[in-house]
Amino acid sequence: MIRTRPRLDLTRATAGTLALAVLAVLLGMGALFFWQSVPVWKSEGIGGFLTGKQWFYRHERYGLWTMLFGTGAVALIAMLVAVPLGLGAAIFTSEFLSPKTRLVVKALVELLAGVPSVVYGLLGVLLLRNWIYEGLDLRTGDTLLTGGILLGIMVLPTVMTLCDDALQAVPARFRRAARGLGLTRQETILHAVLPQARSAILASILLGFGRATGETIAVFLVIGRQDNRSPDFSALVSPGQTLTSKLGGSELNIAYGDSLHWGAMMGVASVLLLISILVTVGGRRLLRRP
Amino acid sequence: MKFPCAAIAGSLLLLAGCGGDRPASTSTLKITGSTTVNPPVAEAADLLREARGWTIHVDTQGGSSGGVAAVGEGRAQLGMASRPLTIKDAAKFPEAQLVTTTIGSDALAIVVSKDVWDGGVKGLTKTQVRDIYESKTTNWKELGGPDQEIVFFNKEPGRGTWEVFAAWAYGGDANAAPPVSHPEVGANAEARTKVASTRGGVTQLSSAWTDGETVFALAVDGTSPTPEAIASGAYPISRPLNLLTDGEPAGMAAEFIEFMLGPEGQALLPAHGYQPLP
Numbered sequence: 001m002i003r004t005r006p007r008l009d010l011t012r013a014t015a016g017t018l019a020l021a022v023l024a025v026l027l028g029m030g031a032l033f034f035w036q037s038v039p040v041w042k043s044e045g046i047g048g049f050l051t052g053k054q055w056f057y058r059h060e061r062y063g064l065w066t067m068l069f070g071t072g073a074v075a076l077i078a079m080l081v082a083v084p085l086g087l088g089a090a091i092f093t094s095e096f097l098s099p100k101t102r103l104v105v106k107a108l109v110e111l112l113a114g115v116p117s118v119v120y121g122l123l124g125v126l127l128l129r130n131w132i133y134e135g136l137d138l139r140t141g142d143t144l145l146t147g148g149i150l151l152g153i154m155v156l157p158t159v160m161t162l163c164d165d166a167l168q169a170v171p172a173r174f175r176r177a178a179r180g181l182g183l184t185r186q187e188t189i190l191h192a193v194l195p196q197a198r199s200a201i202l203a204s205i206l207l208g209f210g211r212a213t214g215e216t217i218a219v220f221l222v223i224g225r226q227d228n229r230s231p232d233f234s235a236l237v238s239p240g241q242t243l244t245s246k247l248g249g250s251e252l253n254i255a256y257g258d259s260l261h262w263g264a265m266m267g268v269a270s271v272l273l274l275i276s277i278l279v280t281v282g283g284r285r286l287l288r289r290p
Numbered sequence: 291m292k293f294p295c296a297a298i299a300g301s302l303l304l305l306a307g308c309g310g311d312r313p314a315s316t317s318t319l320k321i322t323g324s325t326t327v328n329p330p331v332a333e334a335a336d337l338l339r340e341a342r343g344w345t346i347h348v349d350t351q352g353g354s355s356g357g358v359a360a361v362g363e364g365r366a367q368l369g370m371a372s373r374p375l376t377i378k379d380a381a382k383f384p385e386a387q388l389v390t391t392t393i394g395s396d397a398l399a400i401v402v403s404k405d406v407w408d409g410g411v412k413g414l415t416k417t418q419v420r421d422i423y424e425s426k427t428t429n430w431k432e433l434g435g436p437d438q439e440i441v442f443f444n445k446e447p448g449r450g451t452w453e454v455f456a457a458w459a460y461g462g463d464a465n466a467a468p469p470v471s472h473p474e475v476g477a478n479a480e481a482r483t484k485v486a487s488t489r490g491g492v493t494q495l496s497s498a499w500t501d502g503e504t505v506f507a508l509a510v511d512g513t514s515p516t517p518e519a520i521a522s523g524a525y526p527i528s529r530p531l532n533l534l535t536d537g538e539p540a541g542m543a544a545e546f547i548e549f550m551l552g553p554e555g556q557a558l559l560p561a562h563g564y565q566p567l568p
Contacts, residue, residue, distance in 0.1 A: 056469035058447060133488075139441050140488050142473055225446075228471035239473035250476055253352030254448035256359050257382030 030277075033270040039263035049267055055227045055246075057255070062264035064271060069231035070144055070240040071275070074219060075212040077148025077236070078155055082208055085152075086159030087201065093160075094167035095189055106161060113157035121218035124150040129222050136237060142224030144240040150218055155208040162204030166197040199286045206283035214276045216244040225249060243272040318345045319542040323357015323370030324450050325350045325477040326396060326496045327531045330558035331370055334550055344542065350477065354450035361534045362386045367543040369534035372396060372450030372496070386536045393550045394559040394566050397520040398454050398527040399500050399507035401482075403491040406506075409436030413509030416526075420459050422492065424468060430490060443484050443493040444472035451478075454529040455494040498563025520565055531564060 040049055040062055052063015089109075093102045128150055133141030170193050178192035179185075194201070224239020225246075246268055255261040321331060328350050335346040350370075352359065357369030362383030375390055400419060402411060411433055414422075421427040422442055431437045445452040447467075456464035475481040478499045485491035486504035497515040500507040507515050511526055519525040539547050549555045556566040 054469055056447075058465050058467065059469060061469065130487075139439055139490070140473060140484075142484075224473035225475075226471055226473040228469060249474070250352040250356060250446055251448065253356040253359050257362065258378075 030270070030273055033266050033273060037263045037266035037270050039260045040267045041263075043260055043263075049264075050271070053228065053230065055241075055264075057251070057261050057264070060260060062260075062267070064243070064268065066227060066229055066231060067241050067243045067246055067268065068271075069235070070223070070242040071213050071244070071272075073144045073231075073236060073240070074148040074151055074223070074242055075209050077145060078151035078212040079205060079209055081149055081152025082156045082159045082212075083205055086156050086204075086208070087163050089160045090163035090167055091189060094164045095185075095193065102164075106164060109157045109161050113161065117154060117215055117218045118221075120150060120154045121221040124218060124222040138237055140224060140239060142222055142239045143237050144223065144235065145237050147219045147223045147240075147242070148236075150222055151212045151215055154215065154218060155211050158211055159204050159208040162207060163197075163201050166200030166204060167193060169200060170196040203283045203286035206279055206286060210276055210279035210283060213279065214244065214272070216248045220245045220248040243268050243275075247272070317542070318347060319368065319546060320360075320366040321346065321348045321368040321370065321546075322351050322360045322366045323534070324354040324372040324531075325479070326354075326372035326450055326498070327357075327370035327393075327533070329498070329562040330394070330531075330555075330564065331533070331550070333558050333562070334546070334555055337554070338546065338549060346546075353446070353448070353476070354453070355448045357534060358383075358388065361388060361536050364536065367535065367541070368546060371532045371534055373453045373529055374532070375534070376453075389535050389538055390530075390532045391535070391539065391547050391551075392530040392532050392567065393547070393555070394531045394564045395520075395528050396531055396564045397497040397515040397525050398451060398458070398529060399495055399497040399515045400510060401485055401493060401495045401500050401505040401507050403485050403488060403505065405438060405489050406430055406435050406492065409438070411435035411508065413512060413514070415511055416459060419510070423459060423470060425470065425472075436490075438490040440492060441488050441490045442472045443475045443481060443488075443491060444470065445481060445494050446474045446476055449476070450529070451481075451494050451496060454527065458527045496563075517560075517565075528565075531559075 043060070044052060044062055049062060049064060050068070051065050052061070053065045054061040054063050055066070093105050097105065124146065129141035129146055131141075132138065132143060132146050132149075174192045174196055175188055178188040183191065219242055223242060223245045225241055226239035227241050227246075229235050229238055229240055247265065252265055255265045319335075321335065328348065332348045335348050338344050339346055350356070354371040354373050357366070357371050358375070358379050359382075360366040361369035362379075364386070371390075375388055380388060400414060409430060411430055414433065418427065418433060422440055423444075425442075427433065428440055429437065430440055445455065447453075447456075453464050456467040460466035473484075475484050475493060478496055481493045481495050482499050482501075482505050485493050485495070495505065495507075497507055497520065499505075500515075509515075513519050513525045515525045520528055533547055533550065535543050535547075538544075550558075551567070559566040
């Protein structure tokens, strides 16, 4: 045990102030968005705003339902793409690669996680949209499915590298004990390692989900931005709208100066902020659980 | 470049001479708004940058309404708008005094993709356009075209193009347009690309952006948007191209408008497919 150093009160105070400042920015932002969105909550009611199926500002109708559906649908599709691939790749890097190779592969994957989203968006416009349009013979290639697959590819590196960390965190003695009991390598991973890493893997998935719900520009480019499409199964292969693509469009400019319309846009922002906070906090809590 | 440099330099010198009583402004001119008004304005800005050494920023944030908002909030000296100003615009920015200067006009075309055009749809009536907009007509074969679903790309409501379209289709009142559900497009280039790359595609587009190779302008109520038909007023959907200022134009903004209204500026309009002022 190292001798405890005397407390540096200045350091503590500075760090504490900065931490509080970060918290204040977050709370301030949330409060500002909510404050600005009050007109729409008043006009539509909380339930009405969240579940309203119509968004048409010319008639002052504001409902988030199709956008919530769009956000949920693209994030779920993204997870369907990213989780099997990411977890599979993580099992490979963590359990089958030598530590040296693993670090090289991980560095490359993390490089992918840093590629600006607009670049993914352009790839989506260039390739994915057309594949989906021609491959599935749809009305247009801009669909929730396109956005979801693109997002899946985007969050794949995040999910993979976090899952890999989760698996690495499982102490080696579990593997040794399992092998000692005569389990094969596959059985060891399936029955000893994965259960131990379960909550951390869930956390990685949730964090990937959070990134998918908040992503804007790449989604904006391939989603089609169609309001008022009733949420049903075929809506997945039709153009749609997400909370982020609504905020990313030029409607903010139009809304400015009109308190109700602006309030509705800020309402979209508030709901988006709330979703991303909930998902992130949930993910962090899972991550901390032993 | 469309004109001999010497002629431009000469006329600019003349212009500069006329405006000699004003102090030479060395600040920056910011212009923003409609992607429709943008091409001739951007070219004028290029010419003025070169000839007068001005610093001019031109961009197209948020289309016409973005232009109105930018001038209303004082973020730009000049706004571009491809629609007339509305009472609502004025109400949104009570502190600004929005002044419109029309620099030319444009026809709004209903454009379709190649398969629709080649399939025999060459024109629509206002009623037919409205039925497409309201999704009452959903297949081109109902309009004498190929058996192909109609994919309507709606210009974002609030964009100049949409406002002019909706006002034309719904008896002069854009607010009478019913809520619809279509994929939306923003800038003109995006609208053109989407229609060009989608079978059965149709959208509202500035006639200057129709090229007759990838997207095709339909006749509306029997009249095609040819330059002659637009100039004579026979083509039914046209609109002013406006520059907006807060208060009467002054300083660089005034000089810019002066240039746009002068012979050089007016010559830029047909060069980009628009109508100059009569």
